[in-house]
Amino acid sequence: MKKVLVIGGGIAGLTLALALKKVGIPVAVHEKYNHYQNQKTGFLIWSYAIKILQDLGVPVDEVGAPLEAFRIHGRKGRFVCKMPIGSVSRLHGANSYEVNRYRLSELLSRMVGDDLILGSECTSVSSVDGQAIATFADGGSDQGDILIACDGSNSVVRKFIHPGVHLRMLGAGGWISVINQRPPLLPLNTQMEFWQPGVKAGVADLGHGETRWYVAFKNYVPSAVESKKDQILNRMKPLPEIIKSCLECTDEDQMVPTQAGDLLALSPWYRDRVLMIGDAAHATSPYAGMGACSAIADASLLADLIASGRSVPAIFQDFQAVRKPAADSVIKDSRRGLDLSTCGDLKGWVRDWMFTNMPEKKLNQIVTDMVTGH
Numbered sequence: 001m002k003k004v005l006v007i008g009g010g011i012a013g014l015t016l017a018l019a020l021k022k023v024g025i026p027v028a029v030h031e032k033y034n035h036y037q038n039q040k041t042g043f044l045i046w047s048y049a050i051k052i053l054q055d056l057g058v059p060v061d062e063v064g065a066p067l068e069a070f071r072i073h074g075r076k077g078r079f080v081c082k083m084p085i086g087s088v089s090r091l092h093g094a095n096s097y098e099v100n101r102y103r104l105s106e107l108l109s110r111m112v113g114d115d116l117i118l119g120s121e122c123t124s125v126s127s128v129d130g131q132a133i134a135t136f137a138d139g140g141s142d143q144g145d146i147l148i149a150c151d152g153s154n155s156v157v158r159k160f161i162h163p164g165v166h167l168r169m170l171g172a173g174g175w176i177s178v179i180n181q182r183p184p185l186l187p188l189n190t191q192m193e194f195w196q197p198g199v200k201a202g203v204a205d206l207g208h209g210e211t212r213w214y215v216a217f218k219n220y221v222p223s224a225v226e227s228k229k230d231q232i233l234n235r236m237k238p239l240p241e242i243i244k245s246c247l248e249c250t251d252e253d254q255m256v257p258t259q260a261g262d263l264l265a266l267s268p269w270y271r272d273r274v275l276m277i278g279d280a281a282h283a284t285s286p287y288a289g290m291g292a293c294s295a296i297a298d299a300s301l302l303a304d305l306i307a308s309g310r311s312v313p314a315i316f317q318d319f320q321a322v323r324k325p326a327a328d329s330v331i332k333d334s335r336r337g338l339d340l341s342t343c344g345d346l347k348g349w350v351r352d353w354m355f356t357n358m359p360e361k362k363l364n365q366i367v368t369d370m371v372t373g374h
């Protein structure tokens, strides 16, 4: 293949570019922003996706910290269980990491180098005479043998494949933030979650003296009158002490709003010479902590298929056949994760009892499924 055109320089697009460069396939990545200011958040990348990044030579330690323990607190803030993420991850070949998203973007961008074109917003795509063509907001265009849409949940390229399809909004939402200090109540290499009726919150050590924290309401109606912090203070009761201390050292403009939506059962993911991967194909709500991991797995598999030298239709069909079942189950798990972590008092009591009394073997199996992406 002479050239792969990638639209979107997020985690899917940049990982794909690195994987293609590794096998010597020319690539051009067009990213609409000139900078990554809008991505000052963080995420958890499970072991199986970290392994892919490390195989591509990405020094993950520079942008995050290994996660050892995931501590869940249920109704009334009571401790429910501790998941052994670190030990189980290492059994499967790599640590899982809490990662600063902004720093990861910067790092991957540096590694992709001149093949990443910033400030290049794709406005439409087409497929003509065996070539895929993208046109840009500045009036320019670029073309390649195939075009891979990595332009995220509100994909412009998706309109070429599925005009009129939009995200299904779940009604949940809140904020995520990264602060450059670690609250004393947060142990190193630890993520803590607090599950209460109608709302969940979490806080995680990102390493390098940084912390990410988030709050998500199951039914979120934005308020025009209350500040972001007041919305949390007034609606999450009891407010976990550690979330309170995060709020105290966060500026309102550091709180990035999130609204959950997903794209279950969208098919096909391709048309002619254009294929969608990552959130563009299978956007998920964030409650399983798997969307970025799926995007990384997509990129890795796709690069292997492209390198295999098969025909474009065979590459696209095989890609969807392998990745769609996995992506659909992430979307369903995430919806279930939201219900489980925000359910009402009675269900919450049962849930807390189950996690508190869960046999070690069962808990390890749940962790194994998460770190391996199954």
Ligand SMILES: Cc1cc2nc3c(=O)[nH]c(=O)nc-3n(C[C@H](O)[C@H](O)[C@H](O)COP(=O)(O)OP(=O)(O)OC[C@H]3O[C@@H](n4cnc5c(N)ncnc54)[C@H](O)[C@@H]3O)c2cc1C
Residues within 6 Å of the ligand: 007, 008, 009, 010, 011, 012, 013, 030, 031, 032, 033, 042, 043, 044, 045, 046, 120, 121, 122, 123, 150, 151, 152, 153, 154, 155, 156, 176, 258, 277, 278, 279, 280, 284, 285, 286, 288, 289, 290, 291, 292, 293, 294, 295
């Ligand atoms: C609050 C929150 C928490 C999350 N936590 C986790 C987690 O813990 N673990 C996990 O695995 N996942 C998590 N996710 C999901 C994860 O962030 C996404 O699934 C992942 O970023 C998808 O990667 P992507 O590259 O497909 O899309 P994106 O990361 O959205 O990247 C798309 C890129 O395309 C660019 N772009 C968009 N339109 C155009 C255009 N027209 N032209 C050119 N470029 C364009 C964008 O600027 C962006 O850089 C979370 C998501 C949220 C919202």
